[in-house]
Amino acid sequence: MLSAKSLFQEILDDDESFALFCSIAASGESQGGWENARIAALVPQSERELAPKITRHGADEDKHGRIFNALLKKRGLKSVPVPPETDYTMLLEKHGIGLAHEKLKSDEPLTVQDIVTYLAHSRVTEQRASEQMDLLRKHFADHPDIGRAVKMISGDEDNHLAYCHEELLRFAHAGHGRAIQHTLRECALAEIRIYRDVSLAVMDHMGRILGWPRAKSAVLAAGIHAVYAYERFAGWRRMVSLRMPARRDALGGPANAAPEFA
Numbered sequence: 118m119l120s121a122k123s124l125f126q127e128i129l130d131d132d133e134s135f136a137l138f139c140s141i142a143a144s145g146e147s148q149g150g151w152e153n154a155r156i157a158a159l160v161p162q163s164e165r166e167l168a169p170k171i172t173r174h175g176a177d178e179d180k181h182g183r184i185f186n187a188l189l190k191k192r193g194l195k196s197v198p199v200p201p202e203t204d205y206t207m208l209l210e211k212h213g214i215g216l217a218h219e220k221l222k223s224d225e226p227l228t229v230q231d232i233v234t235y236l237a238h239s240r241v242t243e244q245r246a247s248e249q250m251d252l253l254r255k256h257f258a259d260h261p262d263i264g265r266a267v268k269m270i271s272g273d274e275d276n277h278l279a280y281c282h283e284e285l286l287r288f289a290h291a292g293h294g295r296a297i298q299h300t301l302r303e304c305a306l307a308e309i310r311i312y313r314d315v316s317l318a319v320m321d322h323m324g325r326i327l328g329w330p331r332a333k334s335a336v337l338a339a340g341i342h343a344v345y346a347y348e349r350f351a352g353w354r355r356m357v358s359l360r361m362p363a364r365r366d367a368l369g370g371p372a373n374a375a376p377e378f379a
Contacts, residue, residue: 119336122256127327129263132194134326140196141319143185145206150179155221156235164232170280170368174239177273180374184266191262202318208311214238214304233285233293237300240281241308241356247274269373279362286359301357309353313345 128134153175160168189196201207209215215238216231227235250271257267289297317338324334344352 119333121252124337125253125256128323129257129260131327132192134323135192136189136194136197137322137326139185139189139194141199141203141205143182143189143196144199144204146178146185147182148206150175150177150182152215152218152221153178156216156227156232159221159225159227160232161226161229164229167232167284170284173368173371174277174280176371177277181270181273184270188263188266200318200322203315203322205311205315208315209238209242209308212307212311214242214307214311230293230296233288233296234300236281236285236288237297238304239277240285240359241301241304243274243278243281244356245308245312247271247278250274273373276364276367279364279367282359282362283365283367286361289359297359298357302353305353305356306349308356309345309348313341316341316344 128138153171157168157171157175160171186196210218216227216235220227220231250267253263253267254271258264260267285297320334320337320341323329324337329337
């Protein structure tokens with residue numbers, strides 16, 4: 118029976134597909150680490166108290182990239198080139214989700230509106246990350262090879278999402294509510310489209326590696342399109358709501374160390 122668990126188990130069991138999966142994940146996490154580090158360095162003076170949390174966010178993302186690379190090394194594998202059509206993080210940046218890299222590479226301080234935009238975009242993408250890692254944690258938390266990594270990354274993504282909710286509510290109370298809602302909606306609608314396209318591309322690559330029959334690939338593609346149709350109709354709304362999280366000050370303090378992999 119075709120399920121999320123059986124699908125990922127296939128990817129996990131094959132060296133080539135596992136190498137591609139970890140390489141895609143590591144690349145995206147490392148890119149997120151760089152972006153957050155630059156944002157922390159360019160935070161406007163009026164929001165300097167936020168810089169340590171943004172730094173922590175970036176440190177977590179860097180850690181996740183190292184974890185995925187460590188999983189490869191543990192299995193005796195090397196990272197592989199990431200096909201551009203599967204590069205979720207770079208495609209988000211290309212379509213204007215997140216702050217432009219040209220801006221982050223300069224030494225000009227960001228504006229408060231830039232920080233609001235960064236947080237709104239992060240709230241959408243961290244929703245996706247939290248849900249994906251929660252799914253992996255549900256099925257693979259006790260896996261001998263990836264269980265510890267899945268649990269740690271999942272907890273971090275939940276913290277990132279809580280942080281975005283809390284900070285966006287703070288900015289909304291300071292008068293940025295209308296801008297936040299506009300940015301959240303615009304970003305969510307763009308993200309679900311990019312996520313669909315990246316999912317189709319990843320499944321296409323995995324299908325070729327694993328030798329999936331055409332019928333199986335067609336079923337998976339139809340499922341991806343069905344998810345997009347639901348998200349386009351109503352599912353995107355879960356990405357734009359704001360509520361005070363149970364985890365307050367989720368990114369206060371230093372990042373937790375990555376687990377060791379023998």
